[in-house]
Amino acid sequence: MSAATTSTGSRTWSRLRSRMPWWVLVLLLTVLAFIWVFPFIWMVSASLKTSAEIFGGGLNLIPETLQWENYVRAWQDGNFRVYLLNTVIVTVATVAIVVARCALAGYVLGRYRFPGSRLVIGILVATLFVPTGYTIIPIVKISLELGLLDQLGGMILALAGGANVAAILIYAGYFRGMPAELEEAAIVDGAGFLRTFAQIMLPLSMPVTATVGILTFLFTWNAFFLPLVFSFSNPALRTVSVGMQAFVGENSTDWPGMAAAGVISLLPIVVLFAFMQRYFIEGIAGAVKS
Template sequence: MTATGVTAVRRSGRRAGDNRWTPGWVLRRLPYWLVALFLAGAAFLWIYPFLWMLSASLKDQLEVFASGLGLLPDTPIWDNYQRAWTEAGFGKYLLNTVIVTVVTVVIVVVRCAMAGYVLARYNFRGRKIILTVLIATLFVPTGYTIIPVVEISQRLGLLNSLSGMILALSGGAHVASVLLYLGYFRQVPRELEEAAIVDGAGFLSLFFRVMLPLSVPITATVTLMTFLATWNAFFLPLVFSFSRPDLRTLSVGMLAFVGENSVDWSGMAAAAVISLLPVVLLFILLQRYFVEGIAGAVKQ
C-alpha cells in the first residue's frame, strides 16, 4: 500500500471512530465549556430583571408578590397591556415620546456633527478654550441645569409645550457626542475636502454631502446614545408637563400607576415593557454601527 493509501485509511479511521467524546477530548475542551457556562449564567442574570418585568406584566396584582422570583404566570393576563394603553393613556404618551425623541435626535446629530467637524478641521483662536469648557461640563450634574433651563423656557413662553421640551433636551452641550465626531473627523484625509472645494463645494455642501455621509458609524452611535437619553429622560419632561398631563412622555407617565395608598405593579410592568420595546429594537438594528463608531473614535 502506498503512503497516500495509508494516509487515506488513517483519515477514514478517524472519521469512523470519531473520538470527539473521549475523556481526553472533554478534558482539553473543559476550559472552553466552563467559560461558556459562566458567560451563559452571567447573561441570564443580566436579562433576568427584564424577564421578570415581562412576566409581571402578565400577572395580576396578588400573583406578582405571591410568585416571588418565578417567571411563569399561572394565567397570562393580557388586559394589563390594554389597561396601560387606554386607561393610563400610554398611547398618547408614546406619541409624545416619539415626537420629542425623533426631533431631538435630529437636532443633536446635526449640531454635534457640525461642532465636531469645525473643532477637528479648523484652527481658530479660542479653540482650546472651547474644548476645555466642553470637557469641564462633563463634571456638572444634570440637575444643576434644570433651573436655568426652566427659567429661560418660561421667559420664552415655551414651558408647557412639546417644542420647549425638545429645545431643552437638545440644547445641552452633549459633549460626548461632539468629542466622538471630533475624533472621527480628525482621521478623515484632507484630500477629500480639497477635491470637494476644487469642485466648487461650500461649507454646507462640503459638510452635508461629503463629511456627514462618511461618518455613518459615529452618527449611528450618537443617534443611539441620544435616543436612549431622550427616551428615558424624566426630570425635564416632568417639569414641562407638570401643568399639562397630556404632554407627558412614557417615563413621566409611569406616575399614573402610583396612587396615594397603593401601586399598580402589574400595570406598571406592562407600561415598562411597552416603553422598552422600541429601545431594544433600535439597539438591535444599530449595534454593529454602535461598536464601529466607538472603536473608530477610541483609535484617536
C-alpha cells in the first residue's frame, strides 16, 4: 500500500470521525421525532381498522383492509359535519376577538408608561396561576343571566373573554422593541392613537399576530369544559372535542369511529401549523428578543 493511499484513507477516517457526533445527533433526533408523532400515526392507522384489529394488532400500523366506512360513520352518524362547522365558527370568531383585544392591550402596555402600568402587568402575570376550573362557575352564571348559555355566541364570548396573559405579554414585548420614530412620523402626519395602531403598528406585528392566532386557535379548537357546559342541553352546539362523546356508548365504545373522528378534528390543526410555522417561530423569537 502506497503512502498516498494511506494518507487518503487517514484523511477520510478523520473527516468521518469528526462528523460522527452529528450523525449520532441526527439519528437520536429522528428516533425522538418518530416517538413524538407515533401516537398520531397510530390513530390514523386505527381509523382504518376494525375494532378486532385495534385490540388484536398491538402496535401494528398496517391495516388488513382499509375501513373507509369509519370516516363515513364519524361524519354522518357521529354528526361530525355539524360539530366541525360549529368548531370552525367558534374558533375563527374567538381568534379574531382575542387578537384585536390582546393587540390593543399589548400596544398600550408596551409603548406607554402610565401610573399603575407595572401593577397591571403584575396582576396579569398573577392570573396565570389561577386554575381554569375556578372561572367556569362565574362564566356560566353571567352567561345564564344574559341568556347566552345555549348559544354559539355565548360560547364565543366565554372562550374569548379570558385574560390571555401570554398573548398580551408577547404583543407588549414585540411593540416595546419597535422604534419610536414610527409613531413620531405618524403623529406628524396627523394620525391619532387608533389610526397609528391599526395602520402602522398592527401590520408590522404580523409575526406576533400569527403566533397569537395559532396559540388561540389551538386552545379554542381543543377546548372541552366550556363547550361542554354551553352545549349540555343542546347537543347541536357541540364542538369536535365534545362530540367525541358520541362514540362512547353505555356498554361499548366505537374505537374505530372515534379514531376517525380524531383524525378529522386534528387535520385542520396540522394543516394550519404546516403553513404558519414560520410566522409562529418568528413571532416567538421577536417577542423574546425584545
